[in-house]
Amino acid sequence: MSYPQPIDLVVRGGTVVNADWQGAADVLIGGGKVLGVVEPGAYRSAQPPGTTEIDASGRLVLPGGVDPHCHVGFTSGDFTSLDDYLQATTAAVFGGTTTIVDFAIPRPGENPADVAAAQRAKAEQGLCDSALHACVVEWDDTVPEQLRSLTADGIVTVKMFTTYRGETMADEKTILNVMTTLRDLGGMVVIHCEADHIIADTQERGEAAGTIGACHHADTRPELAENASVAEILAIAESVAAPVYFVHQSTPEAVDLVARARGRGVRAFTETVAHHLTLDDTAYAGPHPERFVCCPPLRDAGTVAGLRSRVLMGQVATIGSDHCCYDTAQKESVSHDVRAMPNGLPGVETRMPVVFSELVVKGGLPAGRFVEVMCANPARLNGLYPRKGVIAPGSDADLAVWDPAVTRTVRSANLHMATDYTPYEGMQITGWPETVVVGGRLVVAAGRLTAPEPLGRHLRSGPLSRSLVC
Template sequence: MNAPVVIRGGTVVEASWNGPADVLIRDGKIAALLKPGAAVPDPAIRTVDATDRLVLPGGVDPHCHVGFTSGEFTSLDSYAECTTAAVFGGTTTIVDFAIPRPGRRPLDAAVAQRAKAGEGLCDSALHGCVVEWDDTTADQLKTMADSGIRTIKMFTTYAGESMANAHTILRTMQATRDLGGMVIIHCESDAIIVDAQTRAAEAAGVDAAHMACTRPEIAETAAVAEILAIAESQNAPVYFVHQSTAEAVELVADARKRGLVAFTESVAHHLVLGDGAYTGEGPERFVCCPPLRSAEAVEALGEHLFTGHITTLGSDHCCYDLDQKQVHRHDVRHMPNGLPGVETRLPVIFSRYVHDRGLSASRFVQLSATNPARTNGLYPRKGSLMPGADADVAIWDPQARWTAGVGQLHQATDYTPYEGMALTGRPTTVLVGGHVVVDRGELVDDTPRGRHLEASPLDFREMATGCIPAG
């Protein structure tokens, strides 16, 4: 049984309110929010000082790849390594993916990935994945839903590996809808991408410096429009991962106005980094899909953090190292796509949008913790500091000034795309299930307490009204 803890002196930030309060924790749960300085029954209770700090629900990262194999490459981190980096960055729950290799059943991939959860320093949930529909898929989805895996990833690109055709997407939408789940979609038109890559190879080249032109913005918007049409035809909920343009986000927002339950995720690197990175030194460090966009596109996308059209904030964490990124640096068609980001997701957005541009701390919590918990069937257990929630807490110093760099981070790689970036704000103390895991920026408890979280059936009515901008 956990020893009781009280967090004193801080400003508690929830998605719908914030204010001074002390946080009482018992048995790994939030027991009460107290008036500042209120007496507690046990005089020997451990006190955590949060004076001049923000007390936030631990972040929920809805998009995190751990030990992910794509093509010839496998990302480098284990659950222990990924979740160590996560907690240093203020994230206390990750949602991983079980993406089957060609010829493997989705259920088998999910069972194998779920078994790793116990290695983590924090809890994790799981997205399944369907590539091709057959006469066993419906039963596999039912078995996964019964074990708490209710969100199913699908791709409209990567033909021959993970791409699903429109028939498979429609059938999977039907099945997940009826099981209280939801399809989550990587939207890029494979036909447009293949054509763009072919033309690039014949002209300027397909090296990392030309990454942006090999996967144009229209490939994303075209796929989003098609998937929205399929979802509307089935009245099925749908969640779009890593949307990188304002146009794509607005297509989803318009569908919501028509009554569709539809959500947009954006990721930190699309909100902060621009395609100018591809013209500098080491462009392979920034190869991701969708690619980084123009400075104008980044600015337009970021505005939707304020409008409320972006529902969640993910990392799309893929922990490759420089050796892996450089093997095929002259041909992005064979490079491993993805950036390490589970640790930097929250500090980078806090600095650039909360500190620099005035995004409210409550909206930050909604994007980074509450809405990811809601859209993954984990709320109110996760993403909240209200009584009864798991005592996952990130205590932030909102004025801490620091410089991002691989030497400052804990990810299992030798680079960060944010190298040298000056940042303001970071978590200094992090609790997982009521245990202080990080304190004053140091790992003080590396006990693996990770649990596989079973998602509850999604309440689409609550999600449609609950995932709205904080007032």
């Protein structure tokens, strides 16, 4: 067997897990790409001396994680999250994630294409590759041309919001127009759904009652606000036959609305995020409620169980982190009023281990399904498959050698995110990445960074197929 490049790295003796296949195999790597996935030992006789080997015996060999929802250095209101590309991607690779999809979100008055160009230039500061979602807030005559140039340039997904009035919220006609335009360009709207008018009213009543602080956060953003908004956006997508991707769905009802729409032929997709599947609203009764303020909020235990069951039932396409790296001081400074708070939790590093431990080890999710929702589907839905999200000849050589049995206690001090806390402090996690390869380079080994040089690339996404299915 000959390969298009010399083999310079072999991952030997492990169990390769792709979304659709798993088995004992060696992975041959050269020139930053996977060259072959071969029977164990098949290559050994022809192996030149000096080829680097990673012994993966007793381990899983997973495609590097693709985090479809990651905010890096994000400014919202008076606050900017605390990491840059090097910090965010360093944390990502320690957690087994080797591709992140960040957002280019305009501030009022800024132009979506300009913001995307500025954010895209930061990719080279990363330890791993990254892609971008653009964002449209207001419709005007220039938007169709901006969307044309963005999609031609490899940015095919556009974030929109039905909340945060006066900042990033778009009206329904703007959402319809952007969906229709992207439908014809091979793109897709990715949308944060919470009905702003319901939340604003709930928060006004909370203010009058003196219940607007961080400990009341869950009450200020009720589940029905999310469910109502998802129903409305699905109706718009269905009416114009456009694909739509719902970020961070936090209620089983919202997931079920999407599943029913898919049954009618709507190309609609559910993303959930790790913290909505693993934490609940009792966190707001604890000593640091502000550390758990995110939107949508953490839900009650029954809702969390219902959401997990939707993952097991195959109704969830992707699991992201919604990583947003604020620290305790930023969160505490306005914790008396959730309307002023920086929303979001640090999570790019913990996404893969937490979901593996809670859903695979404890919940019975098959490892192949884990790879599907953490790696393959996020790559597909961002136009990055099969370059990312699978271990197969021709794919980028991004992978994680995963110890499925090791148990560790999560401590913020042992993590690499640019903040002073983790929402998972003290949690026992079974299953961690041991060795991480990015673009054929050994980047993490034995808990240490072995290749600190930033060689990240901005990934140009391909157009999303009209037959997009997950």
